[in-house]
Amino acid sequence: MDTILVVDDNSSICSALTLMLDIHGYKALSCETPEQAIDIVTKQDISLVIQDMNFTRDTTSGEEGKQLFYTLRQQQPNLPIILMTAWTQLETAVELVKAGAADYMGKPWDDAKLLTSINNLLSIYHLSKQNSQLTRVDSERMSAINGADLCGMVFGSGAMQRCIDLSLQVAKSDVSVMITGPNGAGKDKIADIVQANSLLKDKPFVKVNIGALPMDLLEAELFGAEAGAFTGANKVRIGRFEAADGGTLFLDEIGNLPLSGQVKLLRVLQTGEFERLGSHQTRKVNVRVISATNADLADDISNGSFREDLFYRLNVIELAIAPLNQRVDDILPLAQHFVGNEFSFDKPAQQALLTHAWSGNVRELENVCKRAVLLASNAVLTLADLGLSPQTHQILNRQFNRNQDSNLSQGSNLSQEKQSTEEVGESLLSAQPADPDKQQIEQALVTHNGVIARVAKSLGLSRQALYRRMDKYGLSSK
Structure with missing residues (x-):
């Protein structure tokens, strides 16, 4: 049964609307303040909200209602909200409908019209939720039908779907691929998908984390070294390029490669030729290179720490992975995957997961989920089990008290275009510049x-x- 929340400072209106909704088979809740509404939507599953626009005596500007509307939109971008007021202002109505308000009605309302609107909006709302839930399942099914191997990738966002689609498209070629994105976002997983769906999937796949290797050993690791080439080199060392001959070499954190190594890497990419350290014998290999970086290589090129010609050799195709807080639709599917089928999250925990900044991206989310499972007292994980920062715990309770200008500014961003879920997450968690045309x-x-x-x-x-x-x-x- 759908639960509808009525928010109005007039108790008589709350009673009238809840009675009408009860008669027509809906579960109805009511409250008289925006703060109560925020708390209810945070803690309970609400399918639709009917809210007033003014909550203080003798107030007719509608600013309180606008602030509540934008706060609810921040929490749940797809939640249908019907605005209702005795002081209908065309300018306000147009602004909020553009920002995503489902309907805007004057008081007194027409019962039949209101019920029709509720029925239609709930139908659309449930269809949208169903489609969102099926997106990942359908894409995985289609990938399986096409013979693609997603290497166990868990996702739900359109942004990650597009990245995977491009990964599958370029996998069959032999061009160099550069995967960009912040630490912990899943770059190695995308590299796995490219390799698993390439013509070289049965050939060697060698991974090198350049950032984890000492600088004085990097070239020996990549290109090999003869016995006696340096102190401690007691025998011939086979480099990663030789080990990957005929297959694929994945160079993670490529931005950490020193300039001397960059020169040799550029030569291998151009000619397939190199020499081991301490040797004059030229060797030749045929290796596809996939690289990854969390650095801004354009800046590194500008300051001279990364070669521009090497960048163009590596970056024939770029696969860009957005931070997790810009892929909001990925968060809950990933969290459920990490805790397993035996555990679930209550609604406040889900809201906290969705609003946390996730500076460590998927890696941080995985660690939080593993900790929660380890320390949980029951199968339903709560906000306390997650152990997130106090800032995350407080964010939902303080949303309504944010500066009104900030709320209206975010509302203006919403009204410019109907944003996808990942764009909403982006607008909430970072300040956005003016949109370029x-x-x-x-x-x-x-x-x-x-x-x-x-x-x-x-x-x-x-x-x-x-x-x-x-x-x-x-x-x-x-």
């Missing part, structure tokens, strides 16, 4: 020769945000 993006692509990292930085966008806008305007990095 098509001409600005085209000019930036020309100025920076189509290098996505540079273009995104110049426009003040993440790579994923840039890709969304390029898709919107039909632009290509070429």
